[in-house]
Amino acid sequence: MFNKFTIDFIFDIIIYNAYYMGVKMKILVVGSKRHISGNQSLFDEVCYNLGSKFAKNGYILIICSNSYHTADPYIAKGFTSEKVKSMIEIFIPNIVEPSEFEKVYMNSEQENKNCRIKLNIQNSDWRLTQLQAIRYSDVVVAIGGDMKGTGATIYSAEIMEKPVILIPTFGGIASDSWHHFQSQYYSKKESEHLQTYPKNNINEWSKEFINVISGVVSRVKHSNNDVTIASIIGALCMICWLGLFFGVISLKANQLILCLMLGVASICGSMLRMILLNTGIYKSDLITTRPVISAVAGLLLGFGFILLAEGISFSLNGMALRLNTSNDLQRVGGILSSILFCCSLLIEVAWEQLNVKIKKFIDKI
Numbered sequence: 001m002f003n004k005f006t007i008d009f010i011f012d013i014i015i016y017n018a019y020y021m022g023v024k025m026k027i028l029v030v031g032s033k034r035h036i037s038g039n040q041s042l043f044d045e046v047c048y049n050l051g052s053k054f055a056k057n058g059y060i061l062i063i064c065s066n067s068y069h070t071a072d073p074y075i076a077k078g079f080t081s082e083k084v085k086s087m088i089e090i091f092i093p094n095i096v097e098p099s100e101f102e103k104v105y106m107n108s109e110q111e112n113k114n115c116r117i118k119l120n121i122q123n124s125d126w127r128l129t130q131l132q133a134i135r136y137s138d139v140v141v142a143i144g145g146d147m148k149g150t151g152a153t154i155y156s157a158e159i160m161e162k163p164v165i166l167i168p169t170f171g172g173i174a175s176d177s178w179h180h181f182q183s184q185y186y187s188k189k190e191s192e193h194l195q196t197y198p199k200n201n202i203n204e205w206s207k208e209f210i211n212v213i214s215g216v217v218s219r220v221k222h223s224n225n226d227v228t229i230a231s232i233i234g235a236l237c238m239i240c241w242l243g244l245f246f247g248v249i250s251l252k253a254n255q256l257i258l259c260l261m262l263g264v265a266s267i268c269g270s271m272l273r274m275i276l277l278n279t280g281i282y283k284s285d286l287i288t289t290r291p292v293i294s295a296v297a298g299l300l301l302g303f304g305f306i307l308l309a310e311g312i313s314f315s316l317n318g319m320a321l322r323l324n325t326s327n328d329l330q331r332v333g334g335i336l337s338s339i340l341f342c343c344s345l346l347i348e349v350a351w352e353q354l355n356v357k358i359k360k361f362i363d364k365i
Contacts, residue, residue, distance in 0.1 A: 025217060026089075028062040028133050030153045031071040035172050043144065043170055046198050047071045049206045050141075051078025055086045055115075057210055062137050064091045064130060066104040071143050073104055080112045087116045091133040094123050129252060131156060133235035139217050144172035153178065158184075163220040165213060169197045185216050213270045227275050234271030237264045245333060247326055254323035258333050259306045265337035266301045269344025305340050 029050075033043045036141055051074065057224040061079050062071040076088055093227055098119050130153050134140060140157040142150050143162065145282055151173040154164045163185055169176040190212045198205035241264045242248075246258050262346055314320065323329050 002183050006098040007323040025213075025218075026060040026062055026136060026139035027213070028137035028140045028152045028153075028157075029063075029071055029075050029143075029173070030064070031145040031167075031174060032067070032150065032168075033071070033170070034067050034069050035146065036170060041247050042199060043071075044200055046076045046206070047074035047143065047168075048078035048081075049202045050209065052082055053078075053082075053206045053210050055079045055082040055084055055213045058084075058086075061086070061088045062133050063088065064093065064133050066090075066101045072190050076105055080115045080117075083112060083114055087118065089118050089120050089136070089245075091122060091129050093122045093125050094121055095125065104155065117324045127152070131160075134160055134162055136164060139165060139213060139363075140176045140328065141165045141167070141213070143167040144170040144174055146177075150174065154181070161220075163216045165216055166194065186212070187215070191238070195256060214241060230271040230274040234268050234275070237267045237271070240264050241268065241337065245330060254329045257329060258323060258336070259303060261333045261337050262306050262340050263301075264301055266305070267339045270301075273345050301340070301344060305336065305343075309336055 006023055015092065029047075031219045034038045035331060036043060051061065052077070055078075061075065063076060065072040067073075075127050079088060088105070092098065092101055098121065101119060104219060118130075122132050124132070134153065134157045137157075140154060140162055144167075145151065154166070154173070154177060157164050160183070164181050165185070166174040166181055168178040178195075193205075193208050193212060196205065241261055244264070323332060
């Protein structure tokens with residue numbers, strides 16, 4: 001009554017959508033070790049360990065090769081070693097015999113009943129099949145590899161706006177392309193980890209690699225919307241600040257106007273910082289938040305700054321800031337707003353300098 005195609009189709013609809021609904025992301029792994037001279041066992045071990053961590057974190061693994069010169073079989077072996085609900089999708093063109101892949105991978109499915117291995121056969125050549133795999137994935141990870149295979153994949157992923165994470169320590173195109181992708185995707189801390197040779201503690205290195213994936217994918221996912229929202233908030237705040245500065249927006253109390261000016265200036269600095277972070281112009285290891293949260297934080301920073309300025313003025317002169325005329329307001333507001341804008345924009349620099357001074361102070365003690 002039911003042929004094999006019908007059974008597989010029903011299985012994919014019911015099991016795939018219900019059984020794997022909670023997975024975090026689909027991860028395409030590419031790369032090879034052909035260029036590595038001498039002992040290649042560390043490459044195999046790192047791939048195996050990464051595959052294990054991918055399975056534990058609920059990822060769907062996507063691969064496109066059955067060659068033992070590539071990362072794919074070792075990633076898949078580590079992936080299927082974990083007795084958790086998991087799935088591997090293998091993208092192959094219809095010009096290749098499926099049995100060639102089944103010999104490499106299907107034994108793993110028989111050994112681990114929790115892992116579903118699916119051959120995704122494409123009616124195309126190898127190049128178009130790779131493009132389909134990229135489009136289907138959420139992130140591309142590359143280790144080693146050459147320009148023809150791995151290089152074509154990672155640069156195609158960039159064009160298709162998929163995040164690319166390189167492991168440059170094993171050489172190949174992942175190393176040659178490092179500086180190009182580093183400037184677009186990775187924070188300082190992430191870059192340092194990816195460039196660390198994973199020899200001493202592969203397990204801990206792989207755990208931190210998962211954090212790198214989460215951080216990069218999250219930033220890429222939200223960056224475009226965040227830049228748009230931050231630009232709108234920043235523009236509105238700049239208009240508001242100019243209105244307060246030139247008296248277009250009039251309030252009875254100059255102290256209140258100054259307070260709003262500083263709050264708005266702080267928000268402008270926070271929004272510009274967020275735009276620079278999300279466009280890759282500015283790098284940061286501090287926690288970045290969404291535009292609205294950053295705006296609220298900037299507003300609170302502005303109110304805190306005015307309280308600090310009032311306290312300093314009172315302690316030095318025995319009175320609050322003098323804002324009797326509009327000129328006083330513009331002079332004090334302009335100076336304090338400029339300081340606060342720079343503080344919000346360059347919070348990383350200030351934080352690093354503060355850490356340096358704290359360490360020096362502790363060393364002296």
